Amino acid sequence: MTQGTKIVASAHYVPKDIISNDDLTAIMDTSDEWIQAHTGIQARHMSLQGENTSDLATQAAKQALDNSDLTADDIDLIIVTTFTPDGLAPSTAALVQRNLGAHHAWAYDISTACAGFVFGMSTADKFIKSGQYNHALVISAEVNSKMMDFKDRTSAVFFGDGAGAVILSGTDMANNQVIGEQMRTVGNADVVHSGRIAPMRQLSADNYPTIDAFQQIGRQVFDEVISIIPDHVETFLATKNLEPADIDFFITHQANLRIIEQIAAAINQPMTKFSTNVVYYGNTSSAGIAMAFDELAKKEKLIGKKVLLTGFGAGFTYGSLLLQF
The missing domain is CATH 3.40.47.10 (Thiolase/Chalcone synthase)
Incomplete structure (x- = not known):
């Protein structure tokens, strides 16, 4: 069913x-x-x-x-x-x-x-x-x-x-609210990585697993996002016969306010359409969009509105989900 x-x-x-x-x-x-x-x-x-x-x-x-x-x-x-x-x-x-x-x-x-x-x-x-x-x-x-x-x-x-x-x-x-999506992965293990566990090189009684801390090449992350995500958003929306102007609210990964501002400018949409919380919560990785959605839902009447969720992160993995309320 x-x-x-x-x-x-x-x-x-x-x-x-x-x-x-x-x-x-x-x-x-x-x-x-x-x-x-x-x-x-x-x-x-x-x-x-x-x-x-x-x-x-x-x-x-x-x-x-x-x-x-x-x-x-x-x-x-x-x-x-x-x-x-x-x-x-x-x-x-x-x-x-x-x-x-x-x-x-x-x-x-x-x-x-x-x-x-x-x-x-x-x-x-x-x-x-x-x-x-x-x-x-x-x-x-x-x-x-x-x-x-x-x-x-x-x-x-x-x-x-x-x-x-x-x-x-x-x-x-x-009453279905999830009306479309597009997901992509471009394998890249070097730009962002965290928690790598090295394999053993020899059998040893004192071997003990260790992991590495989070690392990123910040400028390369910024450049990848700005070069890929605006085009991804416009291309995905076009498959639904929509343009960025048709979307009432955008919620992107809360990576960095400057990245969100660049995405908004690239798709020619005002920052007033973007729900953000990175200023006071920082980059909360996968939680940022979920937290921003909750804040938006409590602040705005979403009935009749279109909301686009766009995530991007290590992998390089990215995608968008379109909601119609």
Whole structure:
């Protein structure tokens, strides 16, 4: 049975500790002026009280359930998108399932870095539209701070921690809200990477696995995004006989305010159409779009509106999901 997909609730959660640019200048050679000029970021939240990724995800999910008419027992599927999981196994989603007491749900993680929320939404939409599942939780959660090298001022100043969640439910096709998508991957392991685990080179009793910190080549990331994403947005919308001017709100990955401004200029759309939170939350990786969607949904009446979600991140992985309310 084919059915449509609708968003019935959303929420977001951030740790309580707020780290200003001045706080970062105390531990690295940078300044508030440099950070704001290059990124637009003024502050970010960091998990300094022992909360891990599954904890942030659980809090966002609980709030989303509170904002709906559903309970944890109603959820059929939990997808967590993250590239800062609690660990490789069990999945962060499995820990969230346990924390929520969502006994009827099966759960797994998706790792597409900062594009995660768009890929998670796309995936859950297919399960809902199959008719076999009625309610899905899509949660994007990141504790980026645990993966940072705070001697690397070119990366560490960007990132914050947070989580966003939405609940998708089945509906009749007349009320279907997910009306199109386009996903792409261009394999590139060098521009952005995190958590690499080196293989053994010899059998040794003192061998112990280690991982590397987050690393990026910032200028190359910026150039790739600006050269690829505007064309991707226009090309995708054209497949739906739409232009950027037809979209009421854009929510892109909250990488950097300057990148979002460049995308807006490239597709000739005003920044007033772009929902942003990077200024006060920093780059929260896959969680940024989910958090910005929740803020937009609470601020604007979306009935009758078209909203484009566009994610891009390490991989190089990117994609857009078109919502019609």
